[in-house]
Amino acid sequence: MAAAGRTYWLTEPCRIRREDNSLRIERADSTPVRLPITDIRDLVTFDHVDINTAAVSLLGRHGVVVHILDHYGNYAGALMPAEDMSSAQVVRAQVELTADPARRAAIARSLIAATAANVRWALETDLLDGPLAALDGRLAAAESSEELMGAEGTFRRSAWGVFDTILPAWLRLDGRTRRPPSNAGNAFISYANSVVYGRVLTALRATPLHPAIGFLHADTDRRRNTLALDLAEPFKPLFAERLLRRAAAQKSLRPSDFEADVGAASLSREGRKKVSVMMREELASTVFHRTLKRKVSYEELIHLEALKLVRLCLEGTPYTPFRPWW
């Protein structure tokens, strides 16, 4: 990727064509935009996109990835250059690190602790201080991954219960349910979590890390990007829990934003649009970064997190999972 370039978000249907060493982005009812290829780090497309081989070749030569989200924000696929960010050195270090039970458990433990702290942060309630302290104690004592998962499960159940005391009746979770979510609140959480997962996978694909070799999630299944699942954990509460809480407080969601069936709920078409706008705005919102001494978007925080893992693998720099500092 072009180090100096930036991420371009294409939120409207468009055609991508090549014009010399630039991309020409053509949209209905507006004049085409010309982006010099060297200014582009990556492209994220949110709606119908139509791209031809000439543009693909130019993107490929400059190592620019196009991430394709479908209309509802789900990660549909990516257009990858022939030579991607492969680095045998990083993958070898990643395999070695994750194959060492003690080092792997230490990182799994820190991911669970940070995620729980971020849930506490997102819900802004001292009702979780007790469960959080109990979790920290159990994590320190845990020796097996079953014990780690057990401690996390206990905290999570407390947190979902506390969350229900904040939510209006129709949005209450009544416990976390997936595949399918059993009610509106769970449908919201599932949707937001899948967008976060997509952004984390995007960030990992811009590094030489292998997305399927992780620390916390078991990697025995094929086709599971366990590192992406791991890295998504500490970010999910920032979006799922936090936005649901905010939407409840601001009454910005309505029952008509969901479609409910017996024991299964999903966002309606209108609801998906609404939540996808919420997510996009939240990803673009910025905070001041103390080390970089500049404003960074939540989106960029996810990329920075992936780079922390690269430094862990290449330089042994200790990895401390993301926690909001603001």
Place this chain on the structure above:
Amino acid sequence: MAAAGRTYWLTEPCRIRREDNSLRIERADSTPVRLPITDIRDLVTFDHVDINTAAVSLLGRHGVVVHILDHYGNYAGALMPAEDMSSAQVVRAQVELTADPARRAAIARSLIAATAANVRWALETDLLDGPLAALDGRLAAAESSEELMGAEGTFRRSAWGVFDTILPAWLRLDGRTRRPPSNAGNAFISYANSVVYGRVLTALRATPLHPAIGFLHADTDRRRNTLALDLAEPFKPLFAERLLRRAAAQKSLRPSDFEADVGAASLSREGRKKVSVMMREELASTVFHRTLKRKVSYEELIHLEALKLVRLCLEGTPYTPFRPWW
């Protein structure tokens, strides 16, 4: 990838759209073709292609990769599903295997031996029997990778010299030169080798193997797909040496198929078209496979070779690099 599906080669400019659970391939001056998604293993596009998000989503959900070659047959990039063929288990085994100097050297040695035998096969001359026997002796005795590479280099120099005795003066190599090729013969070899490399990378991307973790080529460089370079070795003579020899015998190449500069030569536009047709036809030609008991294309042989490496990693099945048996 759909196990039962097959590879579709799109050799003309086309538009790819979605129609229910099928792809609709639209070409100028012909009726659209409908391909049920479950019938497709992967798509290889050779010319301008124009694809939209709806089609990308369908491809992604079914794990179908679109390999995009540019007009001249160079690998431009790939459209990859969100969840690709990742398997932590295979990559872990691959890293472990390639990190073991003895096992790594054994595979490097067998790749060099098979490649040399395939050069001998492609040139069909007993003038190489002596150098081949000398190589086998040196490989058996070699202990370092420098010694392996040295033995290979000696054989290769003999082989290029012998090749020149078969070629007409204007196509003679006068030693192998790259970046840039110094003359027409070298330009042909470079072009054919890069197409083979692209097909090998394609085959690897359809497996969980990491293309940058190899046996023979050093993997200290970033952005080098060393496993793809390794696996391309035994196949290159089948295309580069063999087709150049055939083209010389059939007088199917002309000096006007090349553009020559001082110390640098390349295929002309017409020459590239001609050689790209040769390559495509050769990749599609078939031989009877003794174990599978059916005809397979050269293209498929490359895919089968990648699967042999998967079995090596997953099941420890000894890997014997490809040699023509016909």
